[in-house]
Amino acid sequence: MSKGCVQMNVRAKFRVQEIKANASYQTGGKEQESVRLVAATDERNKSWSKWTPSGSIEMVISNPEALDQFKLGSFVYVDFTAAPDEE
Helix, strand or coil, X not given: CCCCXXXXXXXXXXXXXXXXXXECHHHCCCEXXXXXXXXXXXXXXXXXXXXXXXXXXXXXXXXXXXXXCCCCCCEEEEEEXXXXXXX
């Protein structure tokens, strides 16, 4: 493990709350999709959500194949693993 890299592995469960189209000046106005995930805190996820009760992630995706992996209302796991410091 490199200097400054702390071992960390955390898994969180999120629900796909919103998918919306947007255009970006960085892509010359090409349409992309914005996907918003929120922490799964409903009754089915009570044991998990008591430790991390809230949170959200928003991603902008321009790859149609990647976007197909996210369905509105579906649940996904997000894994956090420490990355080494940049040299």
